[in-house]
Amino acid sequence: MSDIINGREFVPSEVKSFLNVISGRLITEMVRYSWFPFSKEEFGLPASSFFSLTAGAVAITFDSHETIGIGSHSSWASISLWIEKDCDGKFVSDEPMALDTDLYPISADDPVFSAARWRSIIGQEISSISIISRKYESPLFEGLPNEVGLIFRLRSGGEFVVSHGLHDDSDDFSVIFPDDIPDHIRADLTEIPINSLQE
Numbered sequence: 217m218s219d220i221i222n223g224r225e226f227v228p229s230e231v232k233s234f235l236n237v238i239s240g241r242l243i244t245e246m247v248r249y250s251w252f253p254f255s256k257e258e259f260g261l262p263a264s265s266f267f268s269l270t271a272g273a274v275a276i277t278f279d280s281h282e283t284i285g286i287g288s289h290s291s292w293a294s295i296s297l298w299i300e301k302d303c304d305g306k307f308v309s310d311e312p313m314a315l316d317t318d319l320y321p322i323s324a325d326d327p328v329f330s331a332a333r334w335r336s337i338i339g340q341e342i343s344s345i346s347i348i349s350r351k352y353e354s355p356l357f358e359g360l361p362n363e364v365g366l367i368f369r370l371r372s373g374g375e376f377v378v379s380h381g382l383h384d385d386s387d388d389f390s391v392i393f394p395d396d397i398p399d400h401i402r403a404d405l406t407e408i409p410i411n412s413l414q415e
Contacts, residue, residue, distance in 0.1 A: 224298065225289060225296040225297065225298045226296060226297050226298065227289075227292060227294045227295070227296060227297075227361040227363045228294075228295065228297055228347045228363050228366055228410075229347060229361070229363060229408075231297060232410050235345050235366075235410045236345075236410055236411055238278060238280075238282075238284075238342060238345070239342050239343065239344055239345055239410070239411075240341065240342065240343075241278040241279055241280055241341070241342055242278060242279040242339060242340065242341050242342075243276060243277070243278060243337060243338060243339065243340055243341075243342065244277050244278060244279055244338065244339070245275075245276070245277040245283075245323070245324075245338065246274060246275070246276050246277075246323070246324035246334070246337065246338065246391075247274065247275045247313075247314075247321050247322065247323050247324070248266075248267050248270055248272055248273070248274050248321070248322045248324075248391065249272045249273055249274070249275065249313040249314075249316070249319040249320070249321055249322075250266070250270040250271060250272045250319065250320040250321070250322055251270075251271045251272045251318075251319065251320075252270070252271060252320065253320050254266050254270065254320060254322065254329060263328050263329050264328070264329065264330060264331040265331070266322055266329040266330070267322045267323075267324055267326065267329055267330035267331070267334055267391065268330075268331070268334070268383075268390055268391050268392055268396075269383065269388075269390055269392075270322065271388065271389070272287070272319060272320075272389070273285050273286060273287030273313060273389060274286050274287070274378060274389075274391050275300050275313055275314070277301070280303050281301065281302075281303050281304065281305040282299070282301060282302060282303050283299070283300040283301035284297055284298070284299060284300060285297070285298045285299070285300045285309065285313060286366070286378045286389075287389050288380045288381070288387055288388065288389035289380075290387045291360075292360055292361045292362075292363075293350075293352070293357050293360045293361065293362045293364065293380065293387070294360070294361040294362060294363040294364060294380055295363060295364065295365060295366065295378055295379070295380045295389070297366075300312055300313065300314070324337060324338055325338055333393065334376075334391075336374070337370070337374065337376060340370040340371065340372050340374065341370060341371040341372075342368055342369070342370060342371075343369050343370060343371045344369045344409065344410070344411070345366055345367070345368055345369070345409075345410045346366070346367045346369075346407045346408055346409045346410060347363050347365070347366060347407070347408045347410065348363070348364055348365035348366065348367060348377065348379075348382070348405050348406070348407055348408075349362055349363055349364065349405070349406045349408060350362050350364045350401075350404050350405055350406075351404050351406070352404070363380075364379065364380040364381065364382060364405070365377050365378060365379045365380060365382055365405075366378050367394065367407065375393070375394060376391065376392070376393055376394075377391070377392050377393065377394055377396075377397070378390075378391055379391070379392055379397075382396075382397045382401055382405075383396050383397065383398075384398075385398070385400075385401055
């Protein structure tokens with residue numbers, strides 16, 4: 217983890233060795249850090265969708281005590297990844313989300329603002345991770361990383377996606393399931409297993 221402990225954000229392919237390491241670990245906690253306060257009446261969404269679709273990054277904690285942050289980086293047309301806590305459970309991020317009083321945390325196991333499918337992810341072991349890249353028609357995206365998601369596959373057979381706009385073709389960050397990706401977006405995507413990338 218020493219290569220990503222310096223507070224920087226990275227696209228997934230830049231930290232493939234770390235992503236390989238977290239394959240095999242258990243997910244002990246997932247928290248979205250919403251930019252906005254939330255209630256059953258806000259966003260025009262069902263309350264149970266807030267964990268997936270609210271604005272703000274996600275923190276994923278593992279049984280190794282490490283916590284990673286994942287969000288969207290619009291200028292890269294990609295998701296980005298950074299370390300929030302190291303294996304000793306100490307904050308290493310310059311601005312830890314858990315200490316930011318302007319953010320509103322929503323846990324994956326929240327009985328109101330998260331769906332039952334997310335609550336079942338907690339305690340599951342990651343079996344593999346793949347990068348999702350996207351081919352855009354517009355020349356504006358040429359030369360950008362375009363790493364629009366990570367798909368986490370679980371030993372239990374489940375899977376989920378951290379996404380740069382894959383739910384609605386935007387640049388909004390979301391935490392979704394593969395079946396939430398519309399077919400017209402899916403056609404432009406390529407999945408690249410982390411363990412297939414050369415160092």
